[in-house]
Amino acid sequence: MKKLKYILPAILALGLFAACSDDDDVDTTAPVIEIISPEDHEEFHPGETIHLHAIITDDTELASWKIDIHYNSDGHTHSQVITLKHGDHDHHHGEKEWHVHKDGVIEGNVKTYELKLELEIPDDAKHGEYHLGVFAVDKAGNQAQKFIEIEVEDDDHHDDHHHDH
Amino acid sequence: MRILVTILFILLSFSVFSQERYHVAGLVLDENNMPVPGSYVQTENEQTVTDNNGRFVFNQITAGHTQLSVSFMGYKTFDTLLIVNGHKHLRINLTPDNIHLSEVEVRGNNMQTAPGLSRETIFAEQLHRQFNGTLVRSLERQSGFNTMDIGAAASKPVIRGMGFNRVVVVNNGLKQEGQQWGADHGLEIDPFLSEQVEIIKGAASLEHGSDAIGGILKISNRRPPDEGISGSFHLLGKSVNETVGGSLFLQGRHNRLFFKSRLTLMEYGDYRIPTDSIVYLTRNIPIHNRRLKNSAGHDYNLFFQAGYLGEFWRTSITASRVWQKSGFFPGAHGIPDLRRVKDDGNYRNIELPHQNVEHISMTSNTTIHTPHSTIMLDLGVQNNHRQEWAEFHTHFGNQPPPQTNPDLELDFNLITYSANGRWNFRFTPNHAITTGIQSQWQKNETDGYAFLLPEYKRSANGAFIKYDYEPNRRWKFNGGIRYDLISLETKGYFDPILQQYMLNQGRSAETAAFYATRAIETDRKFNNYSWLVGATWNAGQNIKLSLNLGESFRAPTAIELGANGVHHGSFRHELGDPHLSPERGFFADVTMNYKTYRRQISVSPYVYHFSNYIFLRPTGEWSYLPHTGQIFRFSESEAVMSGVEISYFEELHPGWEIEINAEWLYNQQIAQTNNAAYPLPFSPPANGFIELTRLFRYSTNDTRVRLSLNSRVAASQNRIARNEKTTPGYILFGSAISVPFRISGLNSELNLTGHNLLNKRYYNHISFYRNLEIPEPGRNIQLLLKIEF
Structure with missing residues (x-):
């Protein structure tokens, strides 16, 4: 019994001690990303330039950013299966899925960062829907991301292989 | 006199x-x-x-x-x-003294003659009354026990805030595989099946092998039936997803031979959630008609047991098959896309993406009783087969769809052989010794156009010895030690398509090779020990105190050691570390029980210390994989965990009962050079359950009508790990009516239950769908009819 008498308060005290210990270094607030341009669902043409402008803010300190532009192959009703069936078709146009990955370090003890990038769409970019994602992490590793969709339109010839339109 | x-x-x-x-x-x-x-x-x-x-x-x-x-x-x-x-x-x-036998049985089994860990035992009758879709959900009211839900039809157990591989599920004596794998993998158990479920809290690794750091969920179906043929039939209806289900149970015994069998069928539609839209990857996704599209599914389960009751021994063979097919919400599978969440006019169809989950097991249990010894031998083989189907898609333009099964995204096929032997010997009234060995061997095969889990072979062998000493009726002591040898061999996986993709993106050959190594080949051996000591003191007529100290470990999993790639759904690039050491946790807990005929109060505070808790650490390094943020690496950190569980039951007045269960827990990592004192991920907030029950007899009928009102409360969870979301608290209301009656002489019971009566929109902080901002199911009115024959 004597032992229990001491161990029980010790366990409770330990729990309380843990509960009261210092949380100062702990940062779980993720940065906030605002994409000023382009607008969601904005349309572009091959050869044009996307003026990306995003404002990234954090409550403590920003660490780095990344952008990712990717062809939305999922969105199309039959994705690759159809693409394969129409394989010749695609090759005929000589189009390529456009993909961009860029990242950078945010130097200094900064809470707000303006990300401005000029992104040129290649002439042979496959037309269709693309996802544009902006990512940011703060010094603690809290990550934020923001996605918009952009369209790369083929203005020369609106042909038949846009199944969804 | x-x-x-x-x-x-x-x-x-x-x-x-x-x-x-x-x-x-x-x-x-x-x-x-x-x-x-x-x-x-x-x-x-x-x-x-x-x-x-x-x-x-x-x-x-x-x-x-x-x-x-x-x-x-x-x-x-x-x-x-x-x-x-x-x-x-x-x-x-x-x-048996034929009067009130069933009531007494429960009381008798509840008696804890062995000292030990904080535990709660729930029997079939109560489980059926609290039925809530899955076995784990039906147990949710217990303090210190939480559920990690994956929609309305699958859930996994969380004990003391620990889930996945830190909780062991033991089914008829053998460790059941399955729930501890992916975050979207529920426990594969027929919710109608269990005769008895025990929740053991605390590091209870001695008898069931390593891994049980958080606790054990022990399920058993080994009670032999009475002479003759008997059975029961359950009919289930749920409003939240228009479930229609039934379960037929048939058992029989002729002298020493007996059998038990069960067939359960359940079909359900898309479930209702009280919201018009969700936010997934920063996009607003509409929820048409407030029903989560493609969350329909069906469960078909089979169970058969045959046994023999000898004079001093009994043996049984059990075969079971759990099979579930259920859909995934297409709006949160892969990249958000509004076209795929449009109402298709059918709430009961299962389209792509969906999963097929199958668990087949065969178990043999033998027990020999003598006045001095109890010997148990359990043998089993089980197969987990889980498939995820989704329309072929790839992030790498150069990947062709597979020739066969082009839409099979993931396939996980695990076979596990287990053998347990245990011998308990009581040589004097005061001393008993238990010793045993466990052996498990498993092999996993994978398939599909996506890659998640490496193929592996794992063997685990362990032995333990435990001593119980009871000097007098007031004191009981126990102590034991266990040693395990675990070997894990994971197969590497090199993806040439991804390598080519990376090269096409202009990455260096070295980088391309790193990314293309989707699984790192490892060959690890983990030898480690666990121990547990405890003391129980019957301080008085009604008060019992127990203290437990122990240390347990968990070997890292194939994913923690060897993964390298995006875990779909979470969109995280997860990177394993082949050099992780086994996770060791020391724990201490105290349980104070106060029990009189009308009142039961139990309080158990506990504390854990982990020398190396394994968690996913954000590295701040960007992944080159498309649509992915930073790389998360499996890392180790010193951590502490503590909490307290309280449960209270009282018969306030004849015919009035009250039950209150509450839990509070706290955890954090210990700050190190590269890691501050962050809370651990997947921590349930402080939560409680209160139920008031009125019992009365409406006629001379022996069994009573039960009328209950209950409420579940959870505090907001603001102590989160990095890249988790804070979750607001909630208060839910529920009710239950249980009416016994007779249909042409057969004992029957009607249970009408209401969950989330106010149709509150709330999030379960530890649920799979929390991160996708999908709220928990809305109001559910459930009807369960039981007929015994």
């Missing part, structure tokens, strides 16, 4: 002090030859209570005649005149 008799006996025993003494050991069994723990055994000058295996020992019986009586509530008292002329080994069969 009694005092006088006792004094007389004491005097008598003094007078015969010099005579010869013998030892009398006995085994108390019920009408089914099942041991009766907690029965009261009395000789003329000694008394004791049978242990968990129904055994008692008297070491100092004087030669001559002695009156021996064994009594247990619900059974006729056994009386005999014993002629002691040598060491005696007895086998005593109690005969």
